[in-house]
Amino acid sequence: MARQAKRIFLTEDQMPTKWYNVRADMKNKPAPLIHPGTHEPLTVEQMEPIFCTELCKQELDNDTKYIDIPEEVQEFYKIFRPSPLIRAYELEQALGTPAKIYYKFEGNNTSGSHKLNSAAAQVYYAKKQGLKGLTTETGAGQWGTALAMACKHFDMPLKVYMVKCSYEQKPYRKSIIETFGADIIPSPSTTTNVGRAILEKHPGTTGSLGCAISEAVEVATSTEGYRYVLGSVLNQVLLHQSIIGEEAKLQMEMVDEYPDIVIGCAGGGSNLGGIMASFMRDKLEGKNAPYFIAVEPASCPSMTRGTYAYDFCDTGHVTPLAKMYTIGSEFIPSPSHAGGLRYHGMSPIISQLYADGLIDEARAVEQTKVFEAANLFAKTETILPAPESSHAIRVAIDEALKCKETGEAKTILFNLTGTGYFDMSAYMSYADGSMKDFIPTDEDIKSGIAQLPQV
Numbered sequence: 001m002a003r004q005a006k007r008i009f010l011t012e013d014q015m016p017t018k019w020y021n022v023r024a025d026m027k028n029k030p031a032p033l034i035h036p037g038t039h040e041p042l043t044v045e046q047m048e049p050i051f052c053t054e055l056c057k058q059e060l061d062n063d064t065k066y067i068d069i070p071e072e073v074q075e076f077y078k079i080f081r082p083s084p085l086i087r088a089y090e091l092e093q094a095l096g097t098p099a100k101i102y103y104k105f106e107g108n109n110t111s112g113s114h115k116l117n118s119a120a121a122q123v124y125y126a127k128k129q130g131l132k133g134l135t136t137e138t139g140a141g142q143w144g145t146a147l148a149m150a151c152k153h154f155d156m157p158l159k160v161y162m163v164k165c166s167y168e169q170k171p172y173r174k175s176i177i178e179t180f181g182a183d184i185i186p187s188p189s190t191t192t193n194v195g196r197a198i199l200e201k202h203p204g205t206t207g208s209l210g211c212a213i214s215e216a217v218e219v220a221t222s223t224e225g226y227r228y229v230l231g232s233v234l235n236q237v238l239l240h241q242s243i244i245g246e247e248a249k250l251q252m253e254m255v256d257e258y259p260d261i262v263i264g265c266a267g268g269g270s271n272l273g274g275i276m277a278s279f280m281r282d283k284l285e286g287k288n289a290p291y292f293i294a295v296e297p298a299s300c301p302s303m304t305r306g307t308y309a310y311d312f313c314d315t316g317h318v319t320p321l322a323k324m325y326t327i328g329s330e331f332i333p334s335p336s337h338a339g340g341l342r343y344h345g346m347s348p349i350i351s352q353l354y355a356d357g358l359i360d361e362a363r364a365v366e367q368t369k370v371f372e373a374a375n376l377f378a379k380t381e382t383i384l385p386a387p388e389s390s391h392a393i394r395v396a397i398d399e400a401l402k403c404k405e406t407g408e409a410k411t412i413l414f415n416l417t418g419t420g421y422f423d424m425s426a427y428m429s430y431a432d433g434s435m436k437d438f439i440p441t442d443e444d445i446k447s448g449i450a451q452l453p454q455v
């Protein structure tokens, strides 16, 4: 029998034209965002000063199962999608595993990540509303880059607050974001009230996604015609990312496959929500479904060691409260190399699915183990993976090695969210042996959780 193709492509006209809203099928809906003062669920009217109106509606829509992808967004998607599904023959061979490993490769655009899927949608709706500009935060820089690309495409001004430790680790991110015409400011900065307050309380801090969000929201709400956009965590972002799972499911069907295990790395939960979406639909519809694994960094373990409670989405406490697995909004994770996974909380959708046992497992992995996997993957599959994505690779490899022991030929699907070209200092510190693993103590976690708001 001829070997099955390594890369499984869809044609343009096979591309999904709708996003799938998993909330419509969830019996227990994700808890609503609530106002930090009144603790009442937020309405579209209350969210409108912060977010673009159509996105507020998507944020609160727990019922519409399929939402049409606007034509302009579909056209933009066609620049970098459909993304290939790839059978990892070389990796399988190197591992000597009977398992079949597939990955969906989302890094084939200049942002080097899946984030462009939601950036395209969010900027489109902002433009349609006639907004004058957008603000956002970026951790590792992929979201800032993706958004800058989408803003250039739809002609929309953009200010990006970038977490300071990433800004310093990855100087080229600044240049690439500026190439697309956006402004970029390291956070915490002295350009906002909340930034100045954080700097006073924690002088010398290397920042966090939470701090950067606070600054971006402050600027959006105090500048006429501006709104804030977020690249992860929110329900709307998971909705847009469902394109990943919808494509992957079609591609698996084309080669007569169905995954036994689906793996995604989890920072705020958007790519995991995306790759999982269409298979979770099977589970919620009562059909056979894969075993779902969320992978997070041991340095920032919101699902494995956090608690499921209402918390602020940001360090400066200017955002609404979300019910999520969290290690506390004031927890500032150690400066690990997976910037995109350094977030204290987890998407409310992912959190509810995990609390209900619908996501089977969350696993925390240490960065030295992650980079070991990244190096093996690069050498075998020829793609240099992002540190974030390599968390999923680590677990895919571990599961494939288990198959080697048991002799089971399981089908494993993971999401390869992006490439790591801007992360070479991390690769260098792994190669020269100076990379350390940071694992917060129980005391650290307890003190983060002790600061949760009383709801």
Ligand SMILES: *Cc1c(COP(=O)(O)O)cnc(C)c1O
Pocket (backbone or CB within 6 Å): 112, 113, 114, 115, 140, 142, 143, 231, 232, 233, 265, 266, 267, 268, 269, 270, 271, 272, 340, 341, 386, 388, 389, 417, 418, 419
């Ligand atoms: C942002 C990012 C992640 C993590 O974000 P999620 O919202 O959890 O998906 C993972 N991989 C890459 C490459 C990223 O840029």
